[in-house]
Amino acid sequence: MPYALNRVTVPVTVDADKCIADKGCTVCVDVCPLDVLAIDLTKGTAYMKFDECWYCMPCEKDCPTGAVNVDIPYLLR
Amino acid sequence: MNELANQNEEISAILARLIDPDPGVRRIAVLDLLDTDDYDLVAPALLQALGDQDASVRAEAAIALEGFETPEIIRGLLMALTDEAPEVAKAAAQSLAELKSPVTGVLLVTALSTAKGFQKASILRALRELRVPASLAPALAALNDTDDTVRAAALGVLGYLKAPSAVGPIAVLATSDKAPQVRRIAVGALGFEAADLSAILPALITALRDEFWQVREESVATLGKLGMDQGVPxxxxxxxxxxxxxxxxxxxxxxxxxxxxxxxxxxxxxxxxxxxxxxxxxxxxxxxxxxxxxxxxxxxxxxxxxxxxxxxxxxxxxxxxx
CATH class of the missing domain: 1.25.10.10 (Leucine-rich Repeat Variant)
Incomplete structure (x- = not known):
């Protein structure tokens, strides 16, 4: 599986100011069917670890603070 | 045995987070509580969270309480309908609307007598699918409410009850309510009544001349639904x-x-x-x-x-x- 480490942009972005992973929240990680999100323990925020998105949207929809944004490619909209 | 001990430990850890000074932590604890299966432990904890001082925690608890049908929890949700924070009140209304057991209807009908505005409309909305006979009288009375949303919700209750005695009052609203949305819902509610077609037809014909097209649309649909040949012209x-x-x-x-x-x-x-x-x-x-x-x-x-x-x-x- 390709790692997203070298990529400049990934489809799922997390607003670090809104993310409350530091308070024990793992909603986006739990709902992702592909398990491509993870919590960055050093920063205390969620991030996209693997760039394999299906654009299914529960992470954005279920995020309790609205911190997750899924950027759907133009041709899939 | 080991598994049970693990689970208890897990729940204790969540319960400890539920009294954390940080409201963000408490809110996440409410979410985690739902993922455990022990409803006997979860229900009182959620009820406690519904009385939290922070609105975001209360709202999360109100959402989480969907599907619980014990009297204490229904009373808690009814209280939450008057919460000062709109997101809490809305979440409570949503959870109440998901009630399935007709037994809960008694509590809701009792609460109806003192409720008004949003609270009243939400209780009526919750009563709709329960179809309890006791909701007929208060719903009929609510047709005279000054609030549009209350009248609309009351029509929903009557439409689901299909009580012949409600046809007359519904027909009055269908033709003369001041809010077009209420008229439209009333016209639709007439489609459920199979009792006395002669009382329904004049109301539907009047609704066909309504100035709002949504009311006319509902009226022609209802005529077809009732299968009234007199409606053809x-x-x-x-x-x-x-x-x-x-x-x-x-x-x-x-x-x-x-x-x-x-x-x-x-x-x-x-x-x-x-x-x-x-x-x-x-x-x-x-x-x-x-x-x-x-x-x-x-x-x-x-x-x-x-x-x-x-x-x-x-x-x-x-x-x-x-």
């Missing part, structure tokens, strides 16, 4: 409505009633500029099954819209029996 007239949406529902109703008188107007609608209406007219002509429609349907086989062509073909085979 009015439905044919509605095929001349300035809104194609009204004509579309009228065509559907005429098809349902298998009205031969409607063949000329339906054939004409087969060439309207809106393809949705053309499709509906083709389907209706097929249902009516009158051979006079064949030339028009054959012409519709050349329609620019493939769906219309397909449905015209289907209608033709329905009529000719081939």
């Amino acid at each position: 009015y439905l044919i007239e509605a095929m001349m409505d300035e809104y194609w949406q009204v004509r579309l529902k009228a065509a559907r109703s005429l098809g349902k009633l298998r009205s031969r008188e409607a063949v000329p107007v339906l054939s004409k609608a087969l060439f309207h500029q809106v393809s949705n209406l053309r499709k509906e007219a083709a389907v209706a002509l097929g249902e009516v099954g009158d051979a006079r429609a064949i030339p028009a349907l054959e012409k519709a086989l050349q329609d620019p819209d493939p769906d219309v062509r397909k449905l015209a073909g289907l209608a033709l085979s329905q009529i000719t029996g081939k």
